Amino acid sequence: MIDRIAILGTGLLGTSLGLALRVAGFGGSIVGWNRRPEGAHEALSMHAIDSIAPNALEAARSSEVVVLCVPIYSTLDHMEQLAAVLGPEQLVTDVGSTKAQITAAAGRLFNAPDRAAFLPGHPMAGKERGGAALGDANLFRGAAWLFTDDPSWQRSPQSEALASSWRDWVVAIGSKTIDLDAGRHDELLAWVSHLPQFTATALSSLLEDQVGNAPELKQVGGRALREMTRLGASPFSMWRDIAHTNTAAIEAALEALEQRIAHIRENLRTPELRDEFERANQFRRE
């Protein structure tokens, strides 16, 4: 029932989304917009979008579903602007990595019977480098796609139907949808996503200081080193917004890891080390 989708931000996620929708059989039109025009042209050349809009508002106005595929603060900016011009027969959704601030804005600016709906979403997919050129129709296959809908929201029937239809498309492109509370989302993600990222950044940055001037020594580490530092290539531009919008939960997770590493350091020669390995083994079981 969705005929026209606007993808605002044709980076890795936006471009992959357009490609995935096409592969899954979406037959309507997909209009794209990107802050840097080259990104939009790349997405167009890859057939992830059918046309390029001159600006974000124009792309959104003429679409039933608007997907914001931009960093978190840009998402919040677009939400302010879109809320003023969209109506109850339209749906906005997003792919932002933290959800508390976006979900609060969605309740304040959208999701009333006379307004557009906003469905806060978060696909657990990405690559360590961004950009349209890395767009991949299979990026979302097998990934979790989290939604932090608020059950108290009163949407128009049309926009509610669009939200339901969007969820169907998310399943059609191979993702598994999971619903959870926005606050719980951000706390959970601090552990299973933000903590691994900042750990990889700390490890990579430290190793750059220690062995960065001897590239041949990086080879010595092999697969283990490569895997543990792969996320070191992640762009600051994306993670700054995550650090700013989930600060307290990330601080708590990082501090807990510092303590756990110190505990291992202090027990390299005691039986406590076995307990830590067994607990870690347990995490990797099933």
Added chain:
Amino acid sequence: MIDRIAILGTGLLGTSLGLALRVAGFGGSIVGWNRRPEGAHEALSMHAIDSIAPNALEAARSSEVVVLCVPIYSTLDHMEQLAAVLGPEQLVTDVGSTKAQITAAAGRLFNAPDRAAFLPGHPMAGKERGGAALGDANLFRGAAWLFTDDPSWQRSPQSEALASSWRDWVVAIGSKTIDLDAGRHDELLAWVSHLPQFTATALSSLLEDQVGNAPELKQVGGRALREMTRLGASPFSMWRDIAHTNTAAIEAALEALEQRIAHIRENLRTPELRDEFERANQFRRE
């Protein structure tokens, strides 16, 4: 020129080594021994070895090259026993992950003109789980194989020729040999191998406490979480010996990481975070 090799310890490394030698065209005999007889039978059934010796000494006595593929403390034990029975026409080598203690023992027990030679080796290859059944002829392909030979050692011409021939076989199975001082080896490995392992153990153990009781939440983390915790499955039995034989260097590396994580935690909202990401990006460049 090597006709008979003994592999003592037919776990993942020993079994992979036998398979790799065969694939590379080694036409001599390979006798195996393993503390647990099932491991030797598994290696035999995979054709990684041709026969099973009743004990380690018997396998070693009748071979030109003896490869110790057991944990570090077992390697040190075997070295004491083998030094007493082997002669200057024989070579012992190993695959131990720390080299200072083994290299010191090699100088004390071997590497005199009237004794067997000992060539301390360390292939940078492995999997997060051990055992003969995971043996893989390609395990060493593209990996660094480190040697910590001491140039002051005076070996017999026969054993020196065997050491040179063993290096050729290491290259033949696809590894890149690198020579370095044993002390430098252990300090370097603390950064590029031991630090990543203990970091993964700390992260996995912490996450087991936080989300271990909700397996569906592990899926949420996706590829990033899987990669950053893969080494959490590593066996304590192997890492205990590494922790015991390289304690000071590992302590220093872990403490430096604790400080780096704390620095990131204290700067989640300052421009310092950008510097850390840029340094981490730099490590992943070239």
